[in-house]
Amino acid sequence: MNILLVLIPVSIILGGIGLCAALWTVRNGQYDDDAGTSARILLDDDDNHPDGPDGP
Template identity: 50%
Template sequence: MNVLIYLLPMALGLGLAGLLAFLWSLRTGQYDDMEGAAIRVLSDDDLRRQP
């Protein structure tokens, strides 16, 4: 059972990292335009706009 000593903190740490990433994406407004995001990924205007 010694394996728990590093497995448990690792599991909890990964979960916490996921939660923080979610909160960050929420704060930066990535859920404001769900339909637009689905479509934007297909357009290649980012290539065209580069000088």
């Protein structure tokens, strides 16, 4: 049963990473325009740098 001592922390940490990633997507405003996001995947030249073509 010693394996549990490894597996339990691993499962909790993995869950924590998932949660942090989800929280980041929320704070980053990735749910602000769900219709637009699903459409943008079809664009070949979608600009991921809204700050300008040769942005920072």
